[in-house]
Amino acid sequence: MSMVECYLCGKGFVTTGPKVCPTCMKRLDKLYFEARDYIRDNPRLRLNVRELADALSADPRDVQTLVDLGRLELEGECSEEHESISEKEKLLREFEKHLKESGGKRSSRVKYAAEKYGKEPKED
Known part of the structure; x- marks a missing residue:
């Protein structure tokens, strides 16, 4: 295990996995379900990170982190x-x-x- 800074908030924590602290990860989990539902409800839309963040009223860095972690795959990212x-x-x-x-x-x-x-x- 190593001490790292959270990619999003900068808080130090110990991890062997992603560089996102547990607090931010909970927020990302909630955002993931919102994003998944939005994408599922609007299948014809081809969204990039900025457009999805605007539609969900979320921070684009959070949406980009979901993409970087491989939890979301958006049109512009692949x-x-x-x-x-x-x-x-x-x-x-x-x-x-x-x-x-x-x-x-x-x-x-x-x-x-x-x-x-x-x-x-x-x-x-």
């Missing part, structure tokens, strides 16, 4: 995840394109191995 997904999709498309272009032909490695070890490559 752009990095969307970028990595699109990068994966892009690589998948390139791989599929390469497979179509090769047409199932054996690679030069397979041919080399067959020649080196004296085995005839199997014809498909």
Whole structure:
């Protein structure tokens, strides 16, 4: 266990977990349920931290802390995840394109191995 300062109020406390004191954590728990209900009741809204804080009349730092702790995921906060997904999709498309272009032909490695070890490559 180590002594840390609360991320929100600056009060010192001992913890092995998040850097939020028990008092602030209780406030965040209450805010989490309010935010969850608000998001559930308004599914078509795409909110960022500031907009959600304004809608709940809460401190934006508290809402941001919920996002940082992984308890909330908002539209503006997960752009990095969307970028990595699109990068994966892009690589998948390139791989599929390469497979179509090769047409199932054996690679030069397979041919080399067959020649080196004296085995005839199997014809498909």
